[in-house]
Amino acid sequence: MTISGSDLINLESYPFHQDGEARARVLADVREKLARDGCAVLKGFLTAKGIAALTAEADGVAEQGHRSFSRTNAYFTQDNPDLPESDPRRQFYERSNAFIPADNFASDGALRKVHDFDGFDSFIQDCLQEEKFFRYADPLADVIVNMADEGNGFPWHFDTNNFTVTLAIQNAEEGGAFEYAPGIREDDENFEEVSKVLAGTSDKVTVLELEPGDLQLFRGRYSLHRVAPLKGARRRYVAIFSYVEEANMVGSVERTEQLYGRTLPIHHARAGQRGDSFID
Numbered sequence: 001m002t003i004s005g006s007d008l009i010n011l012e013s014y015p016f017h018q019d020g021e022a023r024a025r026v027l028a029d030v031r032e033k034l035a036r037d038g039c040a041v042l043k044g045f046l047t048a049k050g051i052a053a054l055t056a057e058a059d060g061v062a063e064q065g066h067r068s069f070s071r072t073n074a075y076f077t078q079d080n081p082d083l084p085e086s087d088p089r090r091q092f093y094e095r096s097n098a099f100i101p102a103d104n105f106a107s108d109g110a111l112r113k114v115h116d117f118d119g120f121d122s123f124i125q126d127c128l129q130e131e132k133f134f135r136y137a138d139p140l141a142d143v144i145v146n147m148a149d150e151g152n153g154f155p156w157h158f159d160t161n162n163f164t165v166t167l168a169i170q171n172a173e174e175g176g177a178f179e180y181a182p183g184i185r186e187d188d189e190n191f192e193e194v195s196k197v198l199a200g201t202s203d204k205v206t207v208l209e210l211e212p213g214d215l216q217l218f219r220g221r222y223s224l225h226r227v228a229p230l231k232g233a234r235r236r237y238v239a240i241f242s243y244v245e246e247a248n249m250v251g252s253v254e255r256t257e258q259l260y261g262r263t264l265p266i267h268h269a270r271a272g273q274r275g276d277s278f279i280d
């Protein structure tokens, strides 16, 4: 039995595939939220069937995931010993990344049926109002699944990219809330308030409990954010859809090797050309 995209996506609530008033209403709502604090969540974007199918698919290829570890500050910069020890640029955190590369997801599988559904890309583009908007052309990275286990999470950081598009598939038993300080460095770096967020004493943090099936659009360049540490035996799965400003872009050899543990001929053929989509 093959499952179709219209069984997986909650098109009743989010009829993005048809032009008309209903689509326009969803779009207006998402844009308003993005304008307000850089974050919009389309609750229940997947149907129950969709959640089950994407979870089963991720479980089936989880073994192919690649883990990497890094120690980063919120700015992804090197340590600067000239700054006081208390400076937020000197607060480093362990970060664990585990990504299931995109080529594990078959074109007739559930995840790509969502990604390839008619009008999905253009709907996301309309939501974000980005003029230059192309699907990442990297066969290891156009749509991936991040997996995280107990003790993992994503420490506080600002994104280096303009936006992220993620779809929650499965939550850990506990923890994993998405926490963000909207626009905390909109006007200037605001190191004082950033320090408070890192210390857990800021009142500027919004906490979002994302549930399986929720689609999130987030602009994280100016909003400090993290995924709170996970607890329990169940693994968290989140799909990440990547879009870039230019057609035909793929990742660099070094970065692809680091994130996915391998490269393909296309990465070497394109080496030296502009590339790389930053996951955050």
Ligand SMILES: [Fe+2]
Pocket: 157, 158, 159, 220, 225, 279, 280
């Ligand atoms: Fe991020």
